Amino acid sequence: MISPADAAKAAGILFLAVIVQVSILDDVDILNGRPKLLLVTVVCVALLRGAIFGAVAGFIAGFIADTGTFTTLGFTSLLLTLAGYWTGRYGETTGRDRAHAPLLSVAVVTALYQFGALVLHFMLGEHAPARGVLLDGLVPTVVLNVLLTFPVYALLRRLLPPAEWGDRVREVRLLG
Amino acid sequence: MPRNRSVSAVPDATVSRARPQPFPSRNRSALRRRAIVGVLVLLSLILITVSFRSPATGAVHGIQTAGATVLRPFELGAERIAQPFRDVYGYFSGLVHAKRENARLRADLDRVRQQLIQNQNAQQDYSTLLGQLHYIDSPQFPRDYRPVNTRIIARAPSEFDQHVVIAAGSGNGITLDTPVVTQDGLVGRVTALSSNAAEVTLITDDESAVQARDLRSGAIGLVRHGQGQGQMILDRVGKESDVRSGDVIVTAGTQSKQYPSLFPRGIQIGQVVSVGQTDTAPYKAIQIQPYVNFASLDSVIALVTKKRIPVAP
Numbered sequence: 031m032i033s034p035a036d037a038a039k040a041a042g043i044l045f046l047a048v049i050v051q052v053s054i055l056d057d058v059d060i061l062n063g064r065p066k067l068l069l070v071t072v073v074c075v076a077l078l079r080g081a082i083f084g085a086v087a088g089f090i091a092g093f094i095a096d097t098g099t100f101t102t103l104g105f106t107s108l109l110l111t112l113a114g115y116w117t118g119r120y121g122e123t124t125g126r127d128r129a130h131a132p133l134l135s136v137a138v139v140t141a142l143y144q145f146g147a148l149v150l151h152f153m154l155g156e157h158a159p160a161r162g163v164l165l166d167g168l169v170p171t172v173v174l175n176v177l178l179t180f181p182v183y184a185l186l187r188r189l190l191p192p193a194e195w196g197d198r199v200r201e202v203r204l205l206g
Numbered sequence: 207m208p209r210n211r212s213v214s215a216v217p218d219a220t221v222s223r224a225r226p227q228p229f230p231s232r233n234r235s236a237l238r239r240r241a242i243v244g245v246l247v248l249l250s251l252i253l254i255t256v257s258f259r260s261p262a263t264g265a266v267h268g269i270q271t272a273g274a275t276v277l278r279p280f281e282l283g284a285e286r287i288a289q290p291f292r293d294v295y296g297y298f299s300g301l302v303h304a305k306r307e308n309a310r311l312r313a314d315l316d317r318v319r320q321q322l323i324q325n326q327n328a329q330q331d332y333s334t335l336l337g338q339l340h341y342i343d344s345p346q347f348p349r350d351y352r353p354v355n356t357r358i359i360a361r362a363p364s365e366f367d368q369h370v371v372i373a374a375g376s377g378n379g380i381t382l383d384t385p386v387v388t389q390d391g392l393v394g395r396v397t398a399l400s401s402n403a404a405e406v407t408l409i410t411d412d413e414s415a416v417q418a419r420d421l422r423s424g425a426i427g428l429v430r431h432g433q434g435q436g437q438m439i440l441d442r443v444g445k446e447s448d449v450r451s452g453d454v455i456v457t458a459g460t461q462s463k464q465y466p467s468l469f470p471r472g473i474q475i476g477q478v479v480s481v482g483q484t485d486t487a488p489y490k491a492i493q494i495q496p497y498v499n500f501a502s503l504d505s506v507i508a509l510v511t512k513k514r515i516p517v518a519p
Contacts (some may be wrong), residue, residue: 032504049277053284056361057292059501060407080243093253097273098281099360100398100405101367103266104253111246151366154258157412158366 045072063170081118088114281359324467391497406468440492
């Protein structure tokens with residue numbers, strides 16, 4: 031069960047991440063890579079609070095980001111919803127208590143996010159430079175996001191401590 | 207979790223085991239989870255559809271405008287906090303290329319100084335001739351435009367989108383299609399608007415096309431994005447036209463009554479870096495390097511016209 035305090039903290043963090051992303055980081059280009067603080071934050075929140083929380087957080091954060099930048103509404107929401115859900119499921123099952131889970135999740139989700147964004151842009155008939163995104167920019171973006179994960183996850187772990195075993199999702203099938 | 211198992215303890219009695227039931231709590235949890243995600247995905251798709259079909263009008267646009275207005279102070283605050291760090295980065299980044307750039311600029315200065323003398327002579331002749339002809343002209347850049355200097359407060363959230371959000375809107379006299387420039391050259395035009403913010407679609411966007419001309423030869427073409435990221439081309443220039451590397455490309459203003467240009471005449475766009483042509487293509491392949499560095503845009507100037515733009519009857 032998610033407490034209102036957790037929801038409020040997550041909302042504050044995500045709002046801050048949106049503002050930093052659209053005002054500062056979207057302008058940063060390091061070796062064709064662009065750090066995606068918002069994506070990293072959603073992934074970390076989802077790992078700490080589960081699939082539903084991750085999906086809702088991703089949707090709302092994406093909606094605010096799309097609003098602030100006049101981009102097609104729902105575009106970032108869709109990608110971040112799926113990113114939050116998938117990461118949350120991974121955190122609830124396979125990735126539970128694994129130290130490398132945040133780094134692995136961010137790396138995989140960043141690659142999928144970039145690919146998903148490319149496909150969506152292509153489907154909407156917009157400019158979709160596959161070479162620039164997948165060949166030139168993917169590896170630097172993944173590296174930058176993984177580097178961002180260390181401070182972001184550490185901070186979020188303090189603000190949203192992992193749920194106790196008793197609070198976690200119980201999905202144990204008793205056989206026999 | 208209760209287990210549906212009943213066992214009779216009576217010897218020789220029939221041992222009955224109830225049919226295994228599904229795990230209600232697990233199923234309910236999974237169902238709820240999937241339902242929530244499904245609803246969110248569906249909502250996102252609806253938003254994309256509505257927003258994509260009517261990007262500049264309707265309720266969705268109203269929500270976006272209201273949201274942008276609410277976010278604006280926060281974006282401005284973040285921008286101000288980041289500015290000193292950005293300046294420091296820009297300073298050191300500039301130092302790396304300073305020596306080479308200095309040599310190039312000195313050469314440019316010599317060339318431009320000679321050009322200036324020629325241009326001043328030409329300008330004097332031009333003014334004299336205009337006066338003698340009582341010539342009525344359309345709005346001229348920059349004389350007939352009021353500059354609205356403004357800061358960029360948000361950028362597109364991905365490398366796919368070629369637009370920025372500026373901190374000035376309809377309250378500052380900006381309207382849809384207002385041209386936006388920097389001191390280096392053309393940046394783009396306003397494509398969405400609220401009272402205190404506006405979206406500027408850059409000329410590097412694949413939806414943008416600017417009527418342009420070669421300043422030296424007068425060849426007319428369309429400047430639009432090229433194949434690579436940040437690449438621009440001058441398209442629709444016939445093979446018979448004389449365009450050379452190093453030529454300066456500026457906005458052409460309106461050349462066609464049917465398709466009036468949104469940009470005033472004479473704003474510099476970029477420099478030709480390569481010219482080629484093939485036997486099969488009907489036009490020259492001209493690549494240009496924009497003067498504006500779109501990767502480090504910080505402040506821009508929106509050009510609000512002071513003079514009515516003539517409309518063809």
